[in-house]
Amino acid sequence: MLLTIFVLVGAAPLLISAGPSRLSAGARQALAAPTSDTEVAGLQAQVDRLKGLVPDQAHAMADVxxxxxxxxxAAEKRNWPLARFCFNETRSHLRWAVRIIPVRKNPAxxxxxIKGILDAVDSGVLADVGTAIEAEDQARFVATYRQALEACYSCHKASGMPFLRPQVPTAPxxxxxxxxxxxxxxQ
Known part of the structure; x- marks a missing residue:
């Protein structure tokens, strides 16, 4: 059995996991399931408060x-170290967005x-973008970047948000x- 505990550090909730063997008997007893409706309501209030601290998916996608x-x-200027950084940050923030809402409802x-879509895009077209960056192949990068935008738009349409239409950027x-x-x- 794995025990997960929420700890608030600064403004960011962290998860700390520990097996039962790492906790004292008193700690295990203190963390046992609540026994009253009041305790359940208190825990629900804490969970709701912690949820309010987590940015929404739109914030994560703005970072993407x-x-x-x-x-x-970065790729246009052939600044491949910066391109690698931006690519890795893009992938990291996509994963963050999916952790926030892994499954969403469409208008119907x-x-x-969303997680399944990202997994397919990440192992497909995004991997191709990464390969182009590693090869420092600008022509291949341009083609795979455009394909990635099309894959992004497919997810937006599947989610009922066809108005979120990405494009090749005109300014950084x-x-x-x-x-x-x-x-x-x-210097």
Missing amino acids: GYHFANLWF GQDVD AAPILNFDPEAKWP
Whole structure:
């Protein structure tokens, strides 16, 4: 049996898992199932409060857009270290978005397996984008980036959000970043 405990550190809830052998008998007893409706209501209130601390999926997806837009300009300038960073951040934030809502309802009330869609996209077209970056192949990058945008849009449509139509970016999301790999300033 694995015990999961929520701990609040700063503003971020963390999960700490421990097997029963790591907890004292008193700790196991203190963490035993609540025995009264009052305790259950108190625990539900704590869970609801913790849920309120977690950003929504739209926030995570805004981060995806930020990193994926910057990825385009990093590759355009052949700044492959920056492209790798932006690519890895994109994938990380996609996974975060799916942890927030792994299954959502479409307008017809049917379940859409967002995690399943991401798993397919991640092992398919996103892997191809990563391969193009590792090969430092700009032409292949352009083609696979566009395919990734199409895959993103397929997920948006499946989720009942066809109005979220991605495009090849026309300007970087981070104007403060210098995408030139030969930049001399700042030192």
